[in-house]
Amino acid sequence: MRKIKKGDEVVVIAGKDKGKQGTVLRVIDDEKVVVENINMVKKHAKANPMKGEPGGILDKEMPLAISNVAIYNPNTGKADRVGIKTLEDGCKVRYFKSNGEVVDI
Numbered sequence: 001m002r003k004i005k006k007g008d009e010v011v012v013i014a015g016k017d018k019g020k021q022g023t024v025l026r027v028i029d030d031e032k033v034v035v036e037n038i039n040m041v042k043k044h045a046k047a048n049p050m051k052g053e054p055g056g057i058l059d060k061e062m063p064l065a066i067s068n069v070a071i072y073n074p075n076t077g078k079a080d081r082v083g084i085k086t087l088e089d090g091c092k093v094r095y096f097k098s099n100g101e102v103v104d105i
Contacts, residue, residue, distance in 0.1 A: 001092050003082045004033060009072040011079040012038055015064065021072060025061065032063035039064050075099065 004010060008024045012035070022035040039062045047055030070079035073096050081097040094103040 001084050001094070002027065002030065003084070003094060004066060004069065004071060009074075010035060010069040011072050012064065012068060013070050013079055014068040015039070024069075027066075028063055031066055033066050033069060034061050034063050035069065036061065071096075071103065073098065073101075075101065 004024060004027065006024050006027055010022060010024055010033070012018055012020050012022075017038045020038055022038045024033050025036055026034040028034065040059050041062050043058045043060045045053070045055055045058050047053060071082050072078075073080035075096075076098060082094050082103060083097050084092055084094055086092050095101060096103060
């Protein structure tokens with residue numbers, strides 16, 4: 001089970017975008033994540049009139065190392081560590097390490 005999944009609200013804890021929040025768009029190979037409007041780069045794209053794509057300089061999100069993001073805890077308003085535990089009925093859930101509250105129900 002992954003500690004960070006697609007759709008999670010995360011905080012960047014290291015790098016040029018430290019302190020910014022965003023939503024995870026993709027998880028790549030359990031090592032990298034793409035976060036909405038974080039780690040933006042400029043990409044020079046050539047126009048393709050056959051596909052109707054305009055050319056120019058485009059903004060694009062690049063992957064971040066998964067170790068540089070932490071899941072956002074709405075109760076504390078800060079980044080938090082996540083653990084995995086098994087409930088009585090046998091299903092695995094993620095929980096916040098600071099207060100023990102379950103992340104996904």
